[in-house]
Amino acid sequence: MPYPSRLPRNQQAVLDVLSQQSHPLSAQELYGVLRQQQLIGLATVYRALETLKLRGLVQSRADTSGESLYSPVEQDQHYLTCLQCGRSFPLDRCPVQELEEHLQYSVPFKVYYHTLEFFGICEPCIESVD
Amino acid sequence: MPYPSRLPRNQQAVLDVLSQQSHPLSAQELYGVLRQQQLIGLATVYRALETLKLRGLVQSRADTSGESLYSPVEQDQHYLTCLQCGRSFPLDRCPVQELEEHLQYSVPFKVYYHTLEFFGICEPCIESVD
DNA sequence: TAAGCGAATGATAATCGTTCTCATTATACT
DNA sequence: AGTATAATGAGAACGATTATCATTCGCTTA
Ligand SMILES: [Mn+2]
Ligand SMILES: [Mn+2]
Ligand SMILES: [Zn+2]
Ligand SMILES: [Zn+2]
Numbered sequence: 391m392p393y394p395s396r397l398p399r400n401q402q403a404v405l406d407v408l409s410q411q412s413h414p415l416s417a418q419e420l421y422g423v424l425r426q427q428q429l430i431g432l433a434t435v436y437r438a439l440e441t442l443k444l445r446g447l448v449q450s451r452a453d454t455s456g457e458s459l460y461s462p463v464e465q466d467q468h469y470l471t472c473l474q475c476g477r478s479f480p481l482d483r484c485p486v487q488e489l490e491e492h493l494q495y496s497v498p499f500k501v502y503y504h505t506l507e508f509f510g511i512c513e514p515c516i517e518s519v520d
Numbered sequence: 521m522p523y524p525s526r527l528p529r530n531q532q533a534v535l536d537v538l539s540q541q542s543h544p545l546s547a548q549e550l551y552g553v554l555r556q557q558q559l560i561g562l563a564t565v566y567r568a569l570e571t572l573k574l575r576g577l578v579q580s581r582a583d584t585s586g587e588s589l590y591s592p593v594e595q596d597q598h599y600l601t602c603l604q605c606g607r608s609f610p611l612d613r614c615p616v617q618e619l620e621e622h623l624q625y626s627v628p629f630k631v632y633y634h635t636l637e638f639f640g641i642c643e644p645c646i647e648s649v650d
Numbered sequence: 651t652a653a654g655c656g657a658a659t660g661a662t663a664a665t666c667g668t669t670c671t672c673a674t675t676a677t678a679c680t
Numbered sequence: 681a682g683t684a685t686a687a688t689g690a691g692a693a694c695g696a697t698t699a700t701c702a703t704t705c706g707c708t709t710a
Contacts, residue, residue: 398658398706418696431660436697443603449639452582456668457696470629473573479629489615490638498643499600499609506636508620509579513628528677528687548667561689566668586697587667 397442400430404438405447405462414451414459449503463503472512479512530560534568535577535592544581544589579633593633602642609642 397405407423408415415423421435439460442448449465450458454476461467466487469478490501527535537553538545545553551565569590572578579595580588584606591597596617599608620631 400659416696429660431662433661433698434659437658443639446640452586455696456582456586456588458586470623470627470631472629473632479627485616485619486636493600493638497600497609499602499638499640500642500646501600501638501640502603503640504636504638506616506634508623508629508631508634509573510576510629510631510633516630530688546667559689561691563669563690564688567687585667 398438400434401438401441403428403430404435405442408448408460409462411461414461414465416453416457416459418457420460443502446502449505451505451507468506468508470508470510470512472515473509474511474515477512481508528568530564531568531571533558533560534565535572538578538590539592541591544591544595546583546587546589548587550590573632576632579635581635581637598636598638600638600640600642602645603639604641604645607642611638 396402403424404420407420417432417435417439420439421430421432424430424435439448439450443450447463448460449463450460453459454471466484468481468484470481471478484506486504486506490504493499494501526532533554534550537550547562547565547569550569551560551562554560554565569578569580573580577593578590579593580590583589584601596614598611598614600611601608614636616634616636620634623629623631
């Protein structure tokens with residue numbers, strides 16, 4: 391068997407914190423939360439996140455500033471993001487859920503998760519003409 | 521009128537190079553190409569890209585390493601990306617093109633472009649068990 | 651239970667894409 | 681031409697992520 395049945399202590403801790411949150415966290419935010427509970431290094435947080443992604447347990451997406459945000463793979467949330475003010479507006483449902491299942495059959499690739507995001511200008515920003 | 525009809529020299533140059541390429545370029549790669557043609561600063565390249573995005577002429581997405589890749593908004597290409605080896609496999613068509621048009625009517629938001637990417641493990645990497 | 655060994659860890663330095671600063675120059679408008 | 685504003689280039693600064701390395705942990709085996 392390639393993987394041990396249990397996750398190492400810190401990987402489990404990272405996964406636990408992510409699962410408790412309702413919104414994605416950056417590695418640094420995660421580090422901030424975890425260090426209140428136990429001694430942990432920042433590098434360990436990054437390493438845990440990387441491994442959890444490879445195990446198909448965690449997903450990540452890059453926010454507008456390029457920083458990576460992490461969440462459990464079960465979370466399937468997408469946003470409209472304004473290029474002007476940076477605000478994000480959540481979509482009420484995922485439009486590519488069935489598509490992902492179809493893909494599984496048509497490509498030689500094990501899909502773990504997807505990212506989908508729309509970019510443009512939000513209502514308030516359209517009014518405030520530049 | 522909020523915008524001048526002509527783009528500043530360097531914004532135009534950036535857009536020209538992007539349009540000539542068939543694949544997305546990073547800001548640094550763009551800088552490398554442009555400096556062979558003219559005197560230009562790296563900061564100017566970043567500034568031009570930012571402005572072109574706001575004008576709805578250029579889109580960007582983050583690659584696996586977090587680096588931003590830029591292309592004309594007309595380009596509508598998506599990938600399956602392997603979390604193990606980092607290789608990307610292009611999708612043969614965009615699955616959310618109609619969806620984007622529908623969105624325009626259902627939300628107070630001017631959509632310029634979208635990003636969509638699938639992540640998982642590619643065939644060769646599945647075989648090479650860890 | 652003690653020894654051995656590879657994986658995991660924490661501290662910290664290094665990396666590198668991106669942004670900021672600021673003095674200079676090009677451009678638009680009168 | 682003269683002035684106001686936007687654009688620009690060089691380089692410093694920033695900050696998220698990664699690499700390094702010595703130490704510790706967890707598990708297997710004798
Ligand atoms: Mn989804
Ligand atoms: Mn598309
Ligand atoms: Zn906005
Ligand atoms: Zn692969």
